[in-house]
Structures are given as C-alpha cells and as structure tokens.
Amino acid sequence: MPRAETARPRLTKVGLALLGGLMFMASSMGAASCPDPRRAVYLTFDTGHMGVAPLIAEILSKHDVRVTFFAAHERTQTGDGSLGSAWADWWKARAAEGHAFGTHTHDHAYWVADLPQSQAPQRFRIRPSAGPQQGQFLQWTAAQYCEELHRASRRLQQLTGQTPLPLFRAPGGKTSASLIQVAQSCGYQHVGWSAAGFLGDELPSESYPNSRLLEQALRQIGAGDVLVAHLGIWSRKDPWAPAVLEPLIVGLKRRGLCFATLRDHPQYRSWLDTHGGIVLSQRLQGGS
Numbered sequence: 001m002p003r004a005e006t007a008r009p010r011l012t013k014v015g016l017a018l019l020g021g022l023m024f025m026a027s028s029m030g031a032a033s034c035p036d037p038r039r040a041v042y043l044t045f046d047t048g049h050m051g052v053a054p055l056i057a058e059i060l061s062k063h064d065v066r067v068t069f070f071a072a073h074e075r076t077q078t079g080d081g082s083l084g085s086a087w088a089d090w091w092k093a094r095a096a097e098g099h100a101f102g103t104h105t106h107d108h109a110y111w112v113a114d115l116p117q118s119q120a121p122q123r124f125r126i127r128p129s130a131g132p133q134q135g136q137f138l139q140w141t142a143a144q145y146c147e148e149l150h151r152a153s154r155r156l157q158q159l160t161g162q163t164p165l166p167l168f169r170a171p172g173g174k175t176s177a178s179l180i181q182v183a184q185s186c187g188y189q190h191v192g193w194s195a196a197g198f199l200g201d202e203l204p205s206e207s208y209p210n211s212r213l214l215e216q217a218l219r220q221i222g223a224g225d226v227l228v229a230h231l232g233i234w235s236r237k238d239p240w241a242p243a244v245l246e247p248l249i250v251g252l253k254r255r256g257l258c259f260a261t262l263r264d265h266p267q268y269r270s271w272l273d274t275h276g277g278i279v280l281s282q283r284l285q286g287g288s
Helices: 013-030 051-064 084-098 142-160 177-185 210-220 247-254 269-275 280-282
Strands: 040-046 068-071 101-102 111-112 124-130 138-142 226-230
Touching: 051 084, 051 247, 068 142, 084 142, 101 142, 111 177, 111 280, 124 269, 138 269, 142 269, 210 247
Parallel strands: 040 068, 040 226, 068 101
Antiparallel strands: 111 124, 124 138
C-alpha cells in the first residue's frame, strides 16, 4: 500500500515575513563586531565581474572581517552573472560568515536625470549597464525604480537565505533628492561612501598604481568612514583586489581601527530599526 503523505504546514505571507525578520535579527547577532565601535570603519563591496571575489572572500575570512555587499546582476568573467546560479554557493557562504547585503539595483541601473515634474508620476532617465536593456536610455516611474531595488533584494534573499538590509547604493553613487525620496518611500535608505573611503579600484592603474592607492587609504581613512571597492573592475589592468585589500586591512587594524557591517553604523541605525527585518520582508513578499 502506498504510504500516506504527512501534511506539511504552509507558511502564510505573515509567517514568511516573521521568518525573514528572525533571520535578519539572527544574522545581526551572529556577526563579528568591533571591540570599540567608536573605532569602526565600514568596508563595502559593490558587484563587478566577480573574478577576484573568491580571493576577496578568502582574505576577509583570514582576517575575520565582516563587510556589506551591494549586489546587482552584472556580467561576470565566468558564470551567468553576479546574481546567477553559478555564484549561488559563493553568496550563501558569505551569509554564513556573517556579512551583510543590500541592493545595488538588479540591472546596475544608473540614474541619469530627473524628468520634468510636470510629468506625473515622477519619472527618471535611467541607463542600465546590465540586463536586456543594457546601454539604453529609459524613462522609469517611481514604481519601476522601486521594483528594480526590490528585484535585487529578492534575489539576494533567495541566494543568502536572509533578508537584506533596507539599504541601497545607486550605481556610481549617482542620485538626486527625488530619487532618494522615492527609494525611501519603498523602504530603502541610500548609502554612499566617505571621501577618504573611495579606494580607487575603478581608476586606471597606469595613473593610480596599487602602491599609491594603498598609501593614500592608510593615511586618510579614519573611524566612521564608509569604504567602497568592487568584486572586479573590467577596465583596470592591474587589479586593486586582492593586492591592496590585505595590507589595507592589516594597516588599518594596526592603527587601532576595526571593521563592522552597516548593521552597526550609527547613521543608519534608526532606519534599520524601523525598516529592517519584518518590514522589508513583507515588502519582498508583496505585502504593504
């Protein structure tokens, strides 16, 4: 006789939201923290061609450093894009290590301009650098931009098993007051970087060799700074990562600084408290 199937409980939308909130809180508690938060710096990585991603992960693990990744589905040297199935194990492993995640727009969509306010609803000129509309100049409504933020967050949730932070970084850091206001309306606070935290991995290595970028970073970075680098830049001939990453980590620690994720950044704490976990999980599940 065939064995009777055991009834499986089904998670409701509310149940999924609660589960997402618990995972959000658990990931926060499991992450390494600075002995002295007043000495924290916040290293962040945006996606790229992913060629150096395994080496970056190795160095972060070796030095017990937690960072925040802002992810878009970009073209990669190998695999089916930075948020593709080929990189699923890599993202899952980073989540297990206690790193944090935020959306970088799904198709790495650059804000170009606000369109005239006479057009309702608010529209933006957008140029994706990935995806099926790569390189095209598009007109997006606020709802379309919000969905683009949600798409990357949903994919990160699938890959990592945890709810991403309710934070985003616009590609190139390009924004307007209207764009930031729209993103906030759908649950995301924008994160740029400190002046000293621009690590220069996008610059041509002929004019900005790794030795120069390292010396500058070690001299200028201070407590509270948000640092930005990438998981691979196509145009740089002498890759910044991982060559500069390890001596930078060692040098900053030697100066008494420590590394934390944006979960712990005082500038975003109140936003995370009111928009993280259950609230963002509800949005990603299609709730209000």
